[in-house]
Amino acid sequence: MTPDEFAAKVLPAIEAACQSNCLCAEPGFRKLLSFDFDDYGTGPVALADSEIVGDAIVLRRFKLVGKVEDPPIGFALRRYECPQCGAVCVAQFDEYSISMNRTVFRFESPGKAAESGLYLVGFRGFKREDFAKVTDFERTESQEEFLRSLGVV
Numbered sequence: 636m637t638p639d640e641f642a643a644k645v646l647p648a649i650e651a652a653c654q655s656n657c658l659c660a661e662p663g664f665r666k667l668l669s670f671d672f673d674d675y676g677t678g679p680v681a682l683a684d685s686e687i688v689g690d691a692i693v694l695r696r697f698k699l700v701g702k703v704e705d706p707p708i709g710f711a712l713r714r715y716e717c718p719q720c721g722a723v724c725v726a727q728f729d730e731y732s733i734s735m736n737r738t739v740f741r742f743e744s745p746g747k748a749a750e751s752g753l754y755l756v757g758f759r760g761f762k763r764e765d766f767a768k769v770t771d772f773e774r775t776e777s778q779e780e781f782l783r784s785l786g787v788v
C-alpha cells in the first residue's frame with residue numbers, strides 16, 4: 636500500500652475512532668507510534684504508517700503544551716496533550732538529509748505498548764538491509780487486521 640492509499644483508505648477510520656474514544660491507552664496504537672530505529676542499531680529508518688498516524692492524531696489533534704527552546708539544527712522535541720484523556724506524548728523530529736527525516740512519538744503517561752506491531756505501507760531509509768533488522772513489526776495486507784491491532788474496531 637502506498638502512503639497516499641493509506642491516507643485515503645485507512646486513516647479516516649483511525650481518525651473516526653479517535654473522535655469518539657481516543658486510542659492513547661491502546662497498546663497497539665502506542666507500539667506503532669513509538670517506532671524508533673535507534674532500538675535496532677540501524678541507520679535512520681522511518682515507518683510510514685507510524686508517521687502518517689502520528690502526524691494526523693498527535694501533531695494535528697493533540698494540543699501543543701511545550702517545546703525545547705533553541706534545539707540543535709535538524710532536531711525538535713515537542714510535548715502534546717490528548718484533548719480527551721490528557722495523555723502526554725512527546726514528538727521527536729530528527730532530520731538526516733534533505734530527503735530523510737523521522738518523527739518518534741513517545742507517550743509519557745502510564746500505559747503499555749504491545750510487544751509487536753503491524754504495518755501496511757512500510758519503511759523508508761538509506762539502506763534496505765536495515766529494514767530486515769526490525770523484527771517486531773510485520774507487514775499485513777489486511778486493513779481490518781491492521782486497524783484491529785491499533786484498537787480500532
Ligand SMILES: [Zn+2]
Pocket residue numbers: 657658659660717718719720721722
Ligand atoms: Zn487520549
